[in-house]
Structures are given as C-alpha cells and as structure tokens.
Amino acid sequence: MIITNYHSHSHYCDGKGSLEQQVQGAIAQGLRAFGFSSHCPVPFENQWSMKAERLDDYLRETAALKEKYKGQIELYIGLEVDFLPETPPPAPPQLGRGEITAPFSSAGIGPKDFPMLDYCVGSVHYVELNQFGQPWEIDGSSVEFLACLDTLYDGNIQVALEKYYGIIRQMVETDAPPVVGHLDKIKMHNEARPLFDESEEWYVALVEETLQAIKKVGCIVEINTRGNYKRGLELYPSPWIIARMNQLQIPICINSDSHRPEEITASFPLAFEAARAAGYTHQRVLLEGKWQDVELN
Template sequence: MVNYHNHTILCGHADGSMEEYVLAAIKNGVREFGFSDHAPLPEHLREGISMLPEEAEVYIGDVLAVREKFSSSIDVKLGFEVDFPRFETFKHSYLSDPRIDFIIGSVHYMGDWGFDNPDQQNRYKERPIDDIYSDFYRLVESLVDSRFCDIIGHFDLIKKFGQRAENSMSPVIRRIAKKMSAYGIAAEINTSGLYKPVKEIYPSESIIKIFFEENVPVTLGSDSHSPDDVCRGYDAAIAMLKNAGYRKVSGFTGRVRHEVEL
C-alpha cells in the first residue's frame, strides 16, 4: 500500500506535525508514504496556499529527518506538488535534485483563477462549462507534454464543485492517457474528492477505465491536509482500481518509478 499525496503545515492550510502523518500512515498499513507539499507559488497567489521559496530547504530537511526516524517501520518519500503552469518561483534545480523522489504536477489555476478555491466558485458561471472543461484539459495535456513530473495530480479536479461538462471529454482524455502511457507518467487516484461537493474520487471511474485500457500507471494518495485524512477513502479507491483491472500501483525513488502490489 502506498500514499503519495500528503501536505504539511508549511503550506498554510494544513495541520498536524509530520510525525503525526507518518504515525497515521503506519497505523493504516502504508509501506511507502510520500510528502508532497505545495511548492512555492508566485508571490501574489501564495498566501495560505504554498510554502515560501526559502522554506523549500526547511521542508526537505524535515522530511529527510522524519524518514530517518521512522526508517525501520515505513519508507518516507520526498516530493513536491508543483503547480502547472504557475511554477516559475519553484527553483527548477529541484527537478533534477537527487534528494527528490517524486514530483506531482497539478493544475489548480486557469490564469489567476484558482478554480478549486471555494471562494472563487462563482467564476464557473462566467463561461459555458464545456469551454472551461476544454481549457482545463488543454492545461493538463500541456502539463503531460512538459514531462517534468512523475504523477498527474487529481486528473479531473475541475469537477470539484459538481459542475459537469455537457459533451463527453473522452476523446481528449484518451489522447492524454496515450501520452502518459508513452512517457511513463502515472495518474494519481486521489480520494480527497469524496469529501468535496462532487463526492467522487479523482478521477472518475470512467476515466480510470480509460487509463487501464491505455496502460497508464497509477498511484494512490489521500491529499491529506491533516493526519486524520491519511488513507481516508482508500477502501473505495482500491475497489475502484481492482474493478478497472489494476493489480499494481506505482511508487517512486529518486524520480524512478517502480511497481508494488495493490
């Protein structure tokens, strides 16, 4: 069992100590536990959302210390959740830093619109929903094309508040899936959506089926912002993956992917 999406207090909207997260993971039977806190965003977007650029080294040191402390019980991995395309203030040398085990690439912004921010939900009404979905998946495709990350975070986050595209997005999703498969980029099965207005895992079951058909590797994460969130919803995620045909999930060491039994 792996869990590759977990935050820390450095981002400004999570609670609990790193040790509490790791203890919760051990309690849940996790073998590989990845911290993936929000990498620094541009200054005008950053407050309460991401760590400061100068905090990145503090974060790395803290994760490495907790890895050492719990090394006999669990394998703690060091990662970042990096915003695409808003990652200009994340030092790009981290992308080739041998200490980093994995990078999650996530789309949370369309321009300056933080579309997953509950305070900015009214902007879904500004344009036809299919145009918004198309723009969102265009960004996800660019993220995949950029090939800088190991995992695509919450692949269909645009559904968070329950707005649905009227036309099928399957053709573009399949095109992106084929690229992920060719590049060896994993999709994250993220359980946090179960506790958001949409009440669904990211991505939806129909997308997970496309991923399986296209041979896209997958990993698991609870996108925890509190130790209580660690592995919340995992039974549903594992059942969904098995139902789609998956028997293995991915883990990462030094940005190299390996597979473990589901």
C-alpha cells in the same frame, strides 16, 4: 497488501499537523511507504502554498525524519508541484473590479524546477488570470470559480476545460512529473452548479486526448480519494476514466491527498475497489528508491 500514500500535506502548506505527526499517522495506519508532498512555493501570493522561505526547513526536516524512522517506514521527499505555463504579463486591472495584489510570474514553473526531490506530484491548480489579473484557482471555492468562469468565458465550461486539459497535456509533454495529480478535479464545481455531463462527446474526447498524451510519456496517474472523503464525490478521476486508463495500460497509484494525519488512508477501500473493478491488478509505487508495480491484493 502493500499500502502507501505519496500525496500528503502538513502545516508547511495548508495541511494540519507537523511532518512527524503525518509520519506517525502513516505508521499507525499500516503504511509501508509515505511521501511528503506539500504544495510547492509559487511566485505569487495564495492561501495554501508553502512560502518560499520555508522550503529549506522542509527539506531539512523531511530528510531528518527519513533517517529517524528508518526501519519503521520508508519516507520520500516530494512536493505537489504546480504546473504554471509561461504567461504574458498580466493585463491591467479593470477599474472597479479589484486590484492586482501580486504579480504573476511570466517565467512559469513546473517539476523541473525542483530537482532536489525524490519525486513529485504534478498538478494543475491554475488555468489563467482571473478578472482581477490574478491566477485563477480551479480548486478553490466554487463561488469564486463560477464568478470567474462567467466573467472570462461567459459561463462556457467547455472552453475552460479545453484550456485546463490543454495545460495538463503541456505539463506531461514538456515537464513530465512521475505522478499526475487529481486529473479531473475541476469536476467538483458541478456540485455547486451543473456545468457539464461527463458523458458528453466533447468531454470524453478531451479526456481521451489527455490520456493519450500521458500514455506517450509514461506518467503514473493517481487515484485521489480526497473528493470522496471530504465531499462525498466520486474519485479523481471518475471510474470510467480509470477503466480507459487500464485499457491504455497507464499505471496508477492510490493516494489520499491527506491534509491531516487521520486522512492518510481515507476512502482507500473504495479506491482499491475502483481500481480492481477497472481491471487493474497492480499499482505503481515508490519502494526501495524506485517505482515498481505491486499487486493490489
């Protein structure tokens, strides 16, 4: 069986360990190919993205490792690229609610801004500006997520999810990445406060509309195991979505979104099992420089 992982982090962003330690972990765990995908630099401050001034070192170091480990493992240079749609200038901060610490880009960023890579994982981590005029993180702490949800949308998760999936559609329609990252990650906040039921009609319709957009452009959707091994959650996306993806013949790729070497294949048996249960016989992986379908068995 061919095991690969194209979604990984290191000390260049919020992961632990050097790039070389990730490679050694990948070799120890029997991977045929491994992709580096640190969080891309973003035009404002946050706690987890690579700083823009480190990008050159990242590209140099990954290229050197690719050469050094030739014959042992295939290595690919990527980034987990945020898709930030163009936004109007931030509204002035509301008095007493905090201050704007960094201006939000109005130009937007996305996969097309990183043409030097072998591939990228396109992810949506921000939906809009929060109550302090800063980008609103949808995969940070639930306390902050919920505070913003209550302030901006009066707690209406449907409006927030329409916006979130709308941005994913905008990404695939205007700047399609090879791989769409953790499609339904926002569901993780259901743990802190039950916000929505995935079987609700409006939610199923929202997911369907998004899958149709993805199918049209041919992106791969990753099955991301991080929520499972870190928090005991279901996979991203949930098994019913994976089953629908199979009906639509959307290609999948099993990734761990590892943040340390020992996580590189975490929960992979569960993901392989879920893919097979959904009817998949193959996953699409980057081997010998091109995306190709390989058997799951």
